[in-house]
Amino acid sequence: MLVNKSIARADLADLTRSVSPTGLCGALLLGAGSFYFQVLRWRCILWIHAFPASTGIAVRTMFRGFFLGFVTPGRMGELFRAIHLDPTRKLATAAATIEERLCAVIVTVVAGAAAMLVQAGVLQRPVFMPLVAASVLFALLFLLAILLLKYGVRPVHEDLSLPGRVRSFLENPERGGKIPFFRLAGYSIAAHLLLLFQTALLFFMFGERDILVGITAAAQAFSFMLLLPFFIANIGLREYAFSFFLAQTQEFSCNGLSCGAVALGVATIILFVNIILPAAVGLIWVYLEKQAYQRTAAKGDNGNAT
Numbered sequence: 001m002l003v004n005k006s007i008a009r010a011d012l013a014d015l016t017r018s019v020s021p022t023g024l025c026g027a028l029l030l031g032a033g034s035f036y037f038q039v040l041r042w043r044c045i046l047w048i049h050a051f052p053a054s055t056g057i058a059v060r061t062m063f064r065g066f067f068l069g070f071v072t073p074g075r076m077g078e079l080f081r082a083i084h085l086d087p088t089r090k091l092a093t094a095a096a097t098i099e100e101r102l103c104a105v106i107v108t109v110v111a112g113a114a115a116m117l118v119q120a121g122v123l124q125r126p127v128f129m130p131l132v133a134a135s136v137l138f139a140l141l142f143l144l145a146i147l148l149l150k151y152g153v154r155p156v157h158e159d160l161s162l163p164g165r166v167r168s169f170l171e172n173p174e175r176g177g178k179i180p181f182f183r184l185a186g187y188s189i190a191a192h193l194l195l196l197f198q199t200a201l202l203f204f205m206f207g208e209r210d211i212l213v214g215i216t217a218a219a220q221a222f223s224f225m226l227l228l229p230f231f232i233a234n235i236g237l238r239e240y241a242f243s244f245f246l247a248q249t250q251e252f253s254c255n256g257l258s259c260g261a262v263a264l265g266v267a268t269i270i271l272f273v274n275i276i277l278p279a280a281v282g283l284i285w286v287y288l289e290k291q292a293y294q295r296t297a298a299k300g301d302n303g304n305a306t
Helices: 009-018 021-048 054-070 072-079 087-121 129-151 164-171 173-178 180-203 211-227 237-248 261-303
Strands: none
Touching: 009 261, 021 054, 021 087, 021 180, 054 072, 054 261, 072 087, 072 180, 087 129, 087 180, 087 211, 129 180, 129 211, 180 211, 211 237, 237 261
16 A cells, blocks of 8 residues: 555556566466475375375365465465365364465575575675564574473473374474475475565566565565564555565666566566465365255255155
């Protein structure tokens, strides 16, 4: 909202003319690549929890999660993306979703921290200290949670209803080798890197020709949106974050466009490619599944009647 009000009409016209089919196709391909690695990560976590873990199930439940997250506050509906896989293990399905999201959160924070180091050491630009503080606090809280779970006077996990695999790992750390941490880390890093390259490509399309600047700004913006979403009450958060960190990493406008205009264009395309489009696919998939279930139920009723 604040970003949009600061953009002149001339900038909006230039922004529209800057959109290219090549840039849009590249953004779609990179978004699809990021989604692919998210599916692989989700399939791996489903396997860890002994749920059906075929590629088709992983893709279908991922799209269902995008739709449910899009239509619920705070994306809470995403917790129910896989609840239909086993109605007797509802808590385990929610725990699996939380673990999948936690993988993404950790990589996002680490990437943001690395970008701040690049900005200070390579680009010789000041970093945003509240984001530094939030990243350090997140790391400390995450480490504290692990220590409490594993080494507390009375282990916290004794009072929690945790999935069997997680409980066995906490009670017997030597069995942790059964959980493919490095594979999960690889999938998560690949998915986030493609997201950063997608954002940097869109920055490039709108005039920011320095890819390092684009990736550095994007990594910090995504970390900011995750750790400090309350700064502007979630209104125009993506536009604000892109505009703010793009301005932090450079001194000049992007090929005549203001940072705010570039941020608006990038955020709008990412909104459609990474959020609205997958949610629409999820909606169609949920609708088709509902129709198939109703047809099956109707056949069953007809069979019983005869």
